[in-house]
Amino acid sequence: MSTNVLRTADGWWVVRGNRAVPVPTKAVTTAELIADRDAVREAATSDDPGTPVAGLAALSPVTTPCRVVAQMVNYRSHARDSGFTGDIPPAFFRKASGSVSGPHEAVVRPSHVRFLDYEIELGLVMGAPLPVGAVVEERDLPSYVAGLVITNDVSARDVQLTKTQFYESKSYPTFTPAGPYLALLEPEDFTRLLDLRLRLSVNGELRQDRTLADMVVRPARALTLLARFQTLDPGDLLLTGTPGGTALKAPPKPVEKIGALLPAAVKWKAFFKSQAKNPHYLRTGDVITATIATPDGRIDLGEQRSPVTAAE
Numbered sequence: 647m648s649t650n651v652l653r654t655a656d657g658w659w660v661v662r663g664n665r666a667v668p669v670p671t672k673a674v675t676t677a678e679l680i681a682d683r684d685a686v687r688e689a690a691t692s693d694d695p696g697t698p699v700a701g702l703a704a705l706s707p708v709t710t711p712c713r714v715v716a717q718m719v720n721y722r723s724h725a726r727d728s729g730f731t732g733d734i735p736p737a738f739f740r741k742a743s744g745s746v747s748g749p750h751e752a753v754v755r756p757s758h759v760r761f762l763d764y765e766i767e768l769g770l771v772m773g774a775p776l777p778v779g780a781v782v783e784e785r786d787l788p789s790y791v792a793g794l795v796i797t798n799d800v801s802a803r804d805v806q807l808t809k810t811q812f813y814e815s816k817s818y819p820t821f822t823p824a825g826p827y828l829a830l831l832e833p834e835d836f837t838r839l840l841d842l843r844l845r846l847s848v849n850g851e852l853r854q855d856r857t858l859a860d861m862v863v864r865p866a867r868a869l870t871l872l873a874r875f876q877t878l879d880p881g882d883l884l885l886t887g888t889p890g891g892t893a894l895k896a897p898p899k900p901v902e903k904i905g906a907l908l909p910a911a912v913k914w915k916a917f918f919k920s921q922a923k924n925p926h927y928l929r930t931g932d933v934i935t936a937t938i939a940t941p942d943g944r945i946d947l948g949e950q951r952s953p954v955t956a957a958e
Contacts (some may be wrong), residue, residue: 648793648835648945649690650827652745660689661827661948665696675709676828677881680773680792686830691767694912703893704750707795707828708771713882716767716799717868718812720887721860729896736863741799742817748826749950753934755799756818757957762928765799765888766846766854766936770865771828776878778812782869785861788833790869796938796947797885798823799844803894804918823936824883828950839865841940844889848932856889863887893926901935924952930956 650661658679659666662801669687673679679686699896719725725734747753755762773792776782782790797824800823801818816822828860839858846854858864863871865886872878920925928934932954 648670648829648831650763650858650946650948651684651686651707652699652702653707653709654702654826655705658684659702661699662690662696664741664948666699666702667692667694667696667714668747674777674799675881675927676712676771677879678708682829683830686888690947701877702908703749704826706746706824707826708769708824708883709741709881712743714741714746714885715739715872715876715878715883716741716816716885717863720862721856721859721889722862723856723890724888725862726733727890727892727895734862735901736868738872738876739812740787741813741822744831745817745821746883747820749796749948750952751820751823752955753798753823753919753927753928753955754818754820755930755954756802759802759804760955761803761893761918763801763803763893764825764846764848764853764928764934765801765892767797767799767885767888768842768844768938769795769824770884770886771795771799772878772880772882772884776869776873776882778873778875778877780870782866784872787836787866788831791831791865792880793828793830794938794945795824795828795883795949796950797828797883798934798936798950798952799885800887803921808833809918810895823950823952825920826950829945830945831945838945839870842938843941843947845892845937847935848926848928850935853926854891873949882890892939893924893928914947928954
């Protein structure tokens with residue numbers, strides 16, 4: 647069964663129900679913690695009654711610097727929302743690790759960003775090096791992936807669309823909330839991945855709700871494709887795509903065809919004028935709540951709760 651680990655300023659904790667037991671480790675980074683699984687197991691089986699989880703201030707269980715890689719349009723429902731038809735080519739992009747923040751920290755909207763969007767994603771945390779040229783089968787996943795974490799691929803859509811710039815639009819500080827838990831998996835847990843359900847709400851309104859069965863490229867295949875050109879190391883993070891339900895959706899096909907005939911400046915002015923009427927973009931004061939779990943709770947990554955604020 648998976649083991650949930652929490653990180654605070656004081657160190658690492660194994661979560662058991664509503665209480666947490668300190669991990670007897672000198673690990674500072676996520677990679678070092680993953681290498682010290684004996685200490686995690688010791689805490690998990692300890693007689694220590696622990697301390698209430700509610701009293702701990704959770705940090706991101708993914709320490710930085712690290713590589714943060716993400717899959718683009720990797721759920722069928724998101725592909726439909728985005729206007730894709732037919733085959734969807736696998737695609738990856740990078741995010742700055744400086745965007746990683748704690749699970750309850752505020753998401754800060756930069757002053758020049760008008761259209762701020764959310765994307766709940768399952769994060770894979772690497773437990774072993776993935777060399778260039780590696781071929782990963784489903785049975786190999788436990789050899790490469792140590793655990794799972796909730797992530798939110800926060801996106802500045804006006805930057806992303808007008809500049810076709812994923813790196814900038816998704817890399818501002820606080821644009822990758824992670825946690826609260828790093829679920830360290832046992833080999834048998836990997837058979838339950840497709841049962842994981844991703845749910846994201848804004849101010850209590852459910853916006854995204856899908857299982858991994860909606861994925862286009864599943865984790866083993868994604869790692870194989872990524873290994874064609876990219877090395878990953880323990881502690882690195884792969885965001886595996888978001889389901890449908892984000893604020894941004896493709897315009898109807900007739901509108902899209904007309905827009906393609908317009909000069910770029912005119913097209914984007916018209917598009918964002920229409921988007922300004924969309925109430926689903928994030929606003930100051932909104933609270934984003936995200937959960938990922940199997941129905942039986944065997945794997946449960948906790949609850950991420952992020953308020954939205956504006957940059958000063």
